[in-house]
Amino acid sequence: MCGIAGLSVLSIQAPADLVPIAARMGAAIAHRGPDAAGTWQHPALGVALAHQRLAILDLSPAGHQPMASASGRYVIAFNGEIYNHQQLRRVLDAAGLAPTWRGHADTETLLAAIEAWGLEGALQRCAGMWALALVDQHQRVLHLARDRFGEKPLYWGLSGSGTSQVLLFCSELASLRAYPGFNNAIDRAALAQLLRFGQVPAPLSIYAGIAKLRAGHWVSIPLPLTPGASLPRSQPWWQLSSVIEAGSTAAFQSDAEALDALEQSLSLAVAEQAIADVPLGAFLSGGIDSSLIAALLQRQSSQPLRTFTIGFEEAGFNEAPYARAVAEHLGTSHSETLLTSADARALIPQLPQLYCEPFADSSQLPTHLVCRAARQAGLTVALSGDGGDELFGGYNRYFWGPRIWNRLAWLPGPLRRGLGRAITALPPPAWDALGQPLPIGQLGHKAHKLAARLRYVRSSDDLYRSLVSEWRDPAQLLQGEPPDLEPTAIDQPLPACLSSDPIARMMAWDSLSYLPDDILVKVDRAAMAVGLETRAPFLDHRVAQVAWRLPMAMKIRGNTSKWALRQILYKHVPKELIERPKAGFAMPIGQWLRGPLRAWASELLHPDRLSQEGYLRPEPITRLWQQHLSGRYDHTTKLWSVLMWQAWFEQWG
Incomplete structure (x- = not known):
């Protein structure tokens, strides 16, 4: 690297x-x-x-x-x-x-x-x-x-x-x-x-x-x-669309045949990516993807694998105990790093240096800290579970996006807008409390995100584009004449074989846009800032070829995500150590913006500063900032994109 x-x-x-x-x-x-x-x-x-x-x-x-x-x-x-x-x-x-x-x-x-x-x-x-x-x-x-x-x-x-x-x-x-x-x-x-x-x-x-x-x-x-x-x-020189089209005409004859092909391709990818002349380990969150990579890697090693995870001091965000339990079962040499709000405050000023252009996925913070911990512990290479969600159906939006659209598509616009207002009338913490029995992490944030989009969407594709977008009309936030926005990867047509499957369409668009432009950028910069190489066995093209041959029922079966990966993982890790709501690599940045990061954010978002810099209109940003501070709204992702631009521009503009 x-x-x-x-x-x-x-x-x-x-x-x-x-x-x-x-x-x-x-x-x-x-x-x-x-x-x-x-x-x-x-x-x-x-x-x-x-x-x-x-x-x-x-x-x-x-x-x-x-x-x-x-x-x-x-x-x-x-x-x-x-x-x-x-x-x-x-x-x-x-x-x-x-x-x-x-x-x-x-x-x-x-x-x-x-x-x-x-x-x-x-x-x-x-x-x-x-x-x-x-x-x-x-x-x-x-x-x-x-x-x-x-x-x-x-x-x-x-x-x-x-x-x-x-x-x-x-x-x-x-x-x-x-x-x-x-x-x-x-x-x-x-x-x-x-x-x-x-x-x-x-x-x-x-x-x-x-x-x-x-x-x-x-x-x-x-x-x-x-x-x-x-x-x-x-x-x-290579196109995912060709892999998707080839997979649609080469279906497996049975679950057993498919699982065998998947395990073989993954095992080969892990074996090849474990070759290095320097110390090697793996990230372990305790989730399906990282646990499977760690399990396959440990199975191929005669020595305890070194694994690393990150934890949070805030309740509801800390998955470190789950990772620890998986590590104990696999017999890895496991390390944890606890992230506090003080750690975040210390790291945030460095983000414009770590990310060479403005980047606003707040999980960049724990990602860098776990990379730094691995490097300080002596590793030069770390394997990760990146790509598992996009290829095998792991994101929550694959579940509730199409289902919600199917139930609400018939509603007239005024009724959908009214439903959206009703949802946002309940603040995120109240939704989180109501949703505790449900297998959905951060329900309040997701409910508010959905409500904000109900009035604009016209199809399941439109709903997907809205869910992966924060500011609905970002060009209107800029001072001066709005720039022309060329179509992005999620605006491009997909292979005809996906025309009737909204979940497969979302997975394809995520692989074409969210994966390379967000997930892989985040990991590359976070790791390379400390001279750590990361490797992602799920992104071996031979694994991807198998993944796109799997029928959707082997990715999402009933209410179970990544069904095929789970079947392989359960050979190595007991089911009870894995089954829990998916939280992702999220962090409580919204809470921090109302608390220890408030002064930093207020300075960057000051209306006079925005006006003088000449790029962003202060009025809509100030309105959302005040709403977020009230605690009745969660505008974390919208505000974080503005804050990361402001912090980057302060250093490089």
Whole structure:
């Protein structure tokens, strides 16, 4: 796991030494790779690469980057892991396509695969996660590519104008800000989408002219850059829609056959991802996903697995006891870290530094703290359960979203609005008290969230889009003329085979948007800030292929979520240790905003400050802030997106 950065200058610019600039861009993300730093340039092509190394495989200098292929044709800066690289080496050896191996780094394997099969052919054969910059010195092309689900980040775009224009690319925006003279404006459309989703969805970034390369995409840029030429559009080398379509025509014959295929694919993914030349462990929340990964990992290990969890001092949010019980049953070496409001206050000022662009999923706080605890305990690699919800039907909205719509769709708009007002008349704590017997965590927050959307939705798809959005019309929050908002991933059509299944549609959209733009961003930045590599076995593409072959009844059966995963897990962990309401990795940020974080938030949300900064209209924000402080409304997620923008802008604006 590493960080990459680089630049390409115009052909009319005189060949210059680009290494100092590339090194400066790399140093800005040294936290991603604290073990070594390297640069490479080709002055005639006007391109330079920088690499910050977190050594995981082959700790020797043979794993140093940027790395050249055996023939010298290709030079790569690679961030990620190729989990099946040993198998690829055997295939290359058997076919007589292997070079004389210099070491056992997966990057060397990838370069040999590229020389043998081309970049796209190599990527199709790889199981792993990555963002890469590859210079083909023969074809005079720079290739940028990203993994299937978007586990590793990659920004790219132009800065400057005229003869000073330059192409920049990097793992984190800190590298762009380290480029001399970088002054790209704030993208107001990206800001509006931040307020809508709590994150900036790909391909946007918070800076105009800079894009995120989409998950499963690559782009090839001729070198050197031609003055005035527009950049080529990225193209998909892998598409989830193809996996979904293939799965719809390859159903399993029985539950037993499906469960066997799923367990085999998961066990293989865990085994491959457990390969490392450094200390490795796992996150454990006590939920289905992390418990299953920990169980499979412990089954394959002769030593106690090291597991880590986070707890909260506030009642109703602490799942640490459940994780402890699972750890005791599995026999892992378990550690807990308790999060207090004081910890949150200490960490919040660091968030603009940890997250290179504004990001507003409040579970970023415990995620970083558990990563920090794992790193301080000596781990360099940690496996997680990310991806289990999206692939196997774990989110609460998959249950009650379609059901509620089916019961309320016939109601006229005025009646739905009246129902919404009735729901919000009861404050969230009262709903939580009423819902204690129900298997729904944070019922009050969810009830208020639903009520706020009842008047606007017109279909189950519309309800989903509303549920994953916070501010309904975020462009109206911006000062000045509202920006044009291009369609996002959740506005795009899905394969026809999903047309009649609203739950499968939600799961597909979550995999295309919420997973890469929120969950994986959160984990990558939280972990890489302390030089920790995280791995997600559920996101192995072979596991995903099995998941999309499963009928919905094997994901959600009756009132049971992730039914298939549970059947495998119960082979290793007693059912009674797992069955409880799903709470997620939530935290009591709403309570803290009314208490120990109130002064901090009030300063950032002050109407005069908002007016003077020139981006957000103070009136609607002030109104929601006062409602939230009253305790009768829970506007946590709306306010957190504004606060994270304000905190980020205070440091980087």
